[in-house]
Amino acid sequence: MSKSIKHLYADFKPEHYVLQLTPDRDTMKFTGTVTIHGKKTSRPSRRLTFHQKNLRVTKATVIRRQKKLSETIKVDRINNHAGCDEVRLHTEQDLYPGEYSVELEFSGKITPAMDGIYPCNFVHDKKEKKLIATQFESHHAREAFPCVDEPEAKATFDLILTTPKGEPVIANTPVHSQKHDSKTTTTTFETTPKMSTYLLAFVFGEMDFKETKTKTGTIVRAYATPDNTAHTGFALDVAVKCLEFYNDYFGLDYPLEKCDLVALPDFASGAMENWGCITFREQCMLVDPKNTSVGTKQFVAMVVAHELAHQWFGNLVTMRWWTDLWLNEGFASWIEYMAIDTIFPEWNIWTQFISDEQQPVFKSDALKNTHPVEVPIHHPDEIRSIFDAISYQKGSSVIHMLHEYLGAKPFREGLRYYLKKHQFSNTDTVDLWAAFEEVTKKPVRKFMQAWTSTPGFPIIHADVSGDSVGLKQSRFNLAGPDSTHDHQIWPIPLLSSEFDAQIFDTSSLQSKSTSTNKIKFNANQAGFYRTVYNNDHYATLARRLESGEFSAQDRLGLLSDIFESSKAGYVPLSNAFSLLDSYKNEQNAAVWDIIAGNLVEIRSVFGDNEIIRQKLKPTIARLVNSELKRLGWKPAKNEPYFDTLLRPTILGLAASADVPPVLSDISQRFEAMKLPTDIEPDLRSVIWGTSARNGDDKTFKKFIKLHNSESNSEVRTTLAMAICSFEQPHLIDPALSMITSKQVRLQDITYWVAYSFANRHAKEKTWKWFQANWKWLEKNIGSDLSF
Ligand code: BES
Numbered sequence: 001m002s003k004s005i006k007h008l009y010a011d012f013k014p015e016h017y018v019l020q021l022t023p024d025r026d027t028m029k030f031t032g033t034v035t036i037h038g039k040k041t042s043r044p045s046r047r048l049t050f051h052q053k054n055l056r057v058t059k060a061t062v063i064r065r066q067k068k069l070s071e072t073i074k075v076d077r078i079n080n081h082a083g084c085d086e087v088r089l090h091t092e093q094d095l096y097p098g099e100y101s102v103e104l105e106f107s108g109k110i111t112p113a114m115d116g117i118y119p120c121n122f123v124h125d126k127k128e129k130k131l132i133a134t135q136f137e138s139h140h141a142r143e144a145f146p147c148v149d150e151p152e153a154k155a156t157f158d159l160i161l162t163t164p165k166g167e168p169v170i171a172n173t174p175v176h177s178q179k180h181d182s183k184t185t186t187t188t189f190e191t192t193p194k195m196s197t198y199l200l201a202f203v204f205g206e207m208d209f210k211e212t213k214t215k216t217g218t219i220v221r222a223y224a225t226p227d228n229t230a231h232t233g234f235a236l237d238v239a240v241k242c243l244e245f246y247n248d249y250f251g252l253d254y255p256l257e258k259c260d261l262v263a264l265p266d267f268a269s270g271a272m273e274n275w276g277c278i279t280f281r282e283q284c285m286l287v288d289p290k291n292t293s294v295g296t297k298q299f300v301a302m303v304v305a306h307e308l309a310h311q312w313f314g315n316l317v318t319m320r321w322w323t324d325l326w327l328n329e330g331f332a333s334w335i336e337y338m339a340i341d342t343i344f345p346e347w348n349i350w351t352q353f354i355s356d357e358q359q360p361v362f363k364s365d366a367l368k369n370t371h372p373v374e375v376p377i378h379h380p381d382e383i384r385s386i387f388d389a390i391s392y393q394k395g396s397s398v399i400h401m402l403h404e405y406l407g408a409k410p411f412r413e414g415l416r417y418y419l420k421k422h423q424f425s426n427t428d429t430v431d432l433w434a435a436f437e438e439v440t441k442k443p444v445r446k447f448m449q450a451w452t453s454t455p456g457f458p459i460i461h462a463d464v465s466g467d468s469v470g471l472k473q474s475r476f477n478l479a480g481p482d483s484t485h486d487h488q489i490w491p492i493p494l495l496s497s498e499f500d501a502q503i504f505d506t507s508s509l510q511s512k513s514t515s516t517n518k519i520k521f522n523a524n525q526a527g528f529y530r531t532v533y534n535n536d537h538y539a540t541l542a543r544r545l546e547s548g549e550f551s552a553q554d555r556l557g558l559l560s561d562i563f564e565s566s567k568a569g570y571v572p573l574s575n576a577f578s579l580l581d582s583y584k585n586e587q588n589a590a591v592w593d594i595i596a597g598n599l600v601e602i603r604s605v606f607g608d609n610e611i612i613r614q615k616l617k618p619t620i621a622r623l624v625n626s627e628l629k630r631l632g633w634k635p636a637k638n639e640p641y642f643d644t645l646l647r648p649t650i651l652g653l654a655a656s657a658d659v660p661p662v663l664s665d666i667s668q669r670f671e672a673m674k675l676p677t678d679i680e681p682d683l684r685s686v687i688w689g690t691s692a693r694n695g696d697d698k699t700f701k702k703f704i705k706l707h708n709s710e711s712n713s714e715v716r717t718t719l720a721m722a723i724c725s726f727e728q729p730h731l732i733d734p735a736l737s738m739i740t741s742k743q744v745r746l747q748d749i750t751y752w753v754a755y756s757f758a759n760r761h762a763k764e765k766t767w768k769w770f771q772a773n774w775k776w777l778e779k780n781i782g783s784d785l786s787f
């Protein structure tokens, strides 16, 4: 797997590209020419090499540019080398180090794989239409034009596109000029700033847009297919606010004149931060009050904030090589919360950071075969396979911890210094740590190294009695304590004002405190570790929980720490259930996520053991009882945001515990439903999921019919969840066979497979289906190794 490669940038450093492309939507082919101006820096040789993949380079001219005269050097042979994504130009003469201009003519195919140049299908006015779009990260620019396709090879670009006349065409920078002939328009875009190839982008086809401006005059537009333009307002509004927030936070203004957001009907991931031309999966950008749940609306805001953060962190300053991609993504996944907290303070988004980012990744990082945040990438083909929760969520969690360790102001100052120093250039992760060290004088490199290069995370055993406190740390292991292997030591920020020691970086520590009854380590769960206490101290903590002393983060942290530790065998499960008693009056949605998650997981550990499943039901029903009464089915007027988020969780738990009035309400609502819009967006998951679990052939048919005529991508996904949730064995195969049918878009396959695996009645069949269809999967989504 790990094929190490030589970087082409070592030999040739591009400075400026003039790229002309003519994509033809009818033949699904494109032709182009590119002139690459740059410097050859390696020893004299008779070869120049560029990246290309699935292109045919048909003509090549090499010009040596010298002060007085330029000299054309004859190219003997063009070798389109498929095996290593290269085109090699062999020359008659030696090529000495110096300035060159290389002109290439090439052609290629527009294929549906959702990378390189690809089509997006949609229906408008009952006619089938196509947008043509690009996705170049991580190494797909080479599928569109020959180039040095490495993040370090930053250059400026003049893009010239020939496209059908009368259709909008957008790229990274504003239009410089346009020329029309009878059928086509040739658009020249303004020269881009110095940037990496993976950030180049364009889209053309039938789209409309909404437009506004930031305070500093940046023009912001949100594009979508004609029927969806009405739903772009929310993303547009968030984008403007984010740009203004980041201008201020980073202390550097967004450097382009405009910023476009584009919702694409077919999209491989969630969104892509192309500089000035950000592309999105439709359900990550569009908000339609009739169809969008609060959760999805919040997610749209988060995705917009994430991609806009990259305009600085990633685009202006870029990792030298893919090994440091975790920092790019981890950082954006953290600062998106900072932006959203400023824009929507009522969302209490930092609480959700703990429940949605940090807590889930603890689960995978507790496995023996987890991997460190920093993993060397030898070939960009490897990126998708390690690009998982560890990079995004553990990455953002350790940055969160660093922010807490340094303090908000020094952190921001370090960051401003880093961006200013390295703008329009490339860095390694240690350049960021170095910037923080210079500004804060703290040993950031050493601190962060421990958290990013060691797999897993620690658990602290705290023994608090009288005025003494004993601490021990070891690696948290889901398979149970392993005293022979779990010796790693982390520098743990204790985050407790009742305690003198700041960083706990030995295997054990004995200390005294005058206020031991006030001790709760890891304030607001900002540190990436778990803590368990002795029983007496849990009794104290329980009293404090009941008197409402703790923040939501602390409440969810205490509960999650004890449940996960009991699942791993560090403390008895009964202790976890006793602590749960102190959450009788819990009203916070994020804390309830933890409660619900644990109950569901414990139930699933017992799999098909019907006795235990039945016995858990009354416990769950009792737990949700008071919130069920308080929230009901209908939102109260001006209810707090977290209540709206909580309602589906409570109803879902109640339905899973067969609470009779909830079940009958669900079936009434489902029977009465003719169209998806007959049910409030927030309640669709619960009503459809429950109806499917208990459903028969008639129910199945109803879902399939709704799915196949639905054009909204969020609604389709919720319907897919329902279709994959049936318990009756004969309804599982038809759900699985939908996946390979025309009814499911390539971009949505992953949802279907994940939902089917999540259904305990379908698990076995899904695994068999998975094996039988492996060839098909490989052919259709083979480049997505995350699968
Ligand atoms: N740059 C990534 C998308 C990406 C990463 C494309 C690696 C190709 C290779 C983008 O910024 C991103 O992180 N998108 C996320 C959504 C985000 C809100 C977490 C995604 O697509 O899932």
Ligand code: ZN
Pocket: 306, 310, 328, 329, 332
């Ligand atoms: Zn990202």
